[in-house]
Amino acid sequence: MSRTNKASLEEIRGFFATMMAVASGSADPRFERAFELVRREAFVGPGPWHINVYQRTIKTPSADPVFLYQNVLVRLDAAKGINNGEPFLHAAWMGAVEPKPGETVCHIGAGTGYYTAILSVLTLPGGSVHAFEIDEGLARKALENLRPFEGVSVTPGDATRLPLPSSDLIYVNAGVVAPPLGWLNALRPRGRMIFPWRPSQTVGLAIIVSRLEAGFGVKPLMASWFVPCAGASDAGDCKKIPDQHEAWSARSAWLTSDREPDETAVAIYRDLWFSSVEVPADA
Structure with a gap:
């Protein structure tokens, strides 16, 4: 095939x-535009790149960005097991939580900021995205990478200990045994949080937690495996650890200060428990 018949980088993007728009499951045209506008090569360092394929790592033949525009994990820090994240997964997550113009979003575990940037585009006009990254090196890169994006801040540090702003959406990219109370309290009414729930080494799924008038609604979304979230990965206070079936059956979550665990509990922690029964409509 001659060079003139090859797709251009813009066509590939x-x-x-x-x-990504199809993977999101959303009919909102903003998803396609957001993934087209944000250039992945600006967030993964200079090429050639190492990409993960079925738990193996291979090096791209060159630093041509065309190799980045596929559903692959791009390695950021091999020693820590940190990568840029699977595009199809993030598209599905974003489609499920539907970031809206004008909303306030917290992105916990922002890495170098690629998906932070996409979230920021989806909240325009008038929205804001507050990125938190515990790794100092990644946080510095995220701060530099995200300078061109409107309404974005980057905070280096432990988001399980730092105060979060009042949020419409909390988007967590690290495995959590149980979400800290500070995250739940930061959710506005009808606010939602998506995170990888890792109640044990053998259970991993993404769930959406929505703040209702009483309690929190829970919706399991898909299998999901992320590196553990520092400060939220200790199962030591867990009184009941769910198995795979129990975790997938979760439909609501309650603060123990508001409601004591009952026979519907599938997971029980010191401050929070998950139930297999939905929050009552009149609660």
Whole structure:
């Protein structure tokens, strides 16, 4: 095939954005535009890059950005097991929580900021995204990478200990045994939080927690495995650890200060418990 018949980088980016829009499951055209606008190569360092394929790592043949516009994990820190994240997974997450214009979003575990940037585009106009990253090196890179994006801040440090702003959406990219109370309290009414729930080494799923008038609604979304979240990965205070079936059956969550665990409990922690029964409509 001659060079003139090969797809241009812009065409490849456009097709990648189309795939992400389909993976999101949303009919909102902003998803495609957001993935097309934010250039992945600006967030993963200079190429060639190491990408993960079925738990193996291979090096791209060159530093041509075309190799980044596919559903692959791009390695950021091999020693810590940190990568740029699977695009299809993040598209599905964002489609499920539907970031809206004008909303306030907290992104915990922002890495170098690629998905933070996409979240910021989805909250325009008038929205804001507050990124938290505990790794100092990644936080510095995120701060530099995100300078061109409107309404974005980057805070280096432990988001399980730092105060979070009042949020419409909390987007967590690290495995959590149980979400800290500070995160739940930061959710506005009808606010939602998506995070990888890792109640044990053998259970990993993404769940959406929504703040209701009483309690929190829980919706399991998909299997999901992330590196552990520092400060939120200790199962020492867990009184009941769910197995795979119990975790997937969770439909609500309650603060123990508001409601004591009952026979519907599938997971019990010191300050929070999960139930297999939905929050009553009149609660």
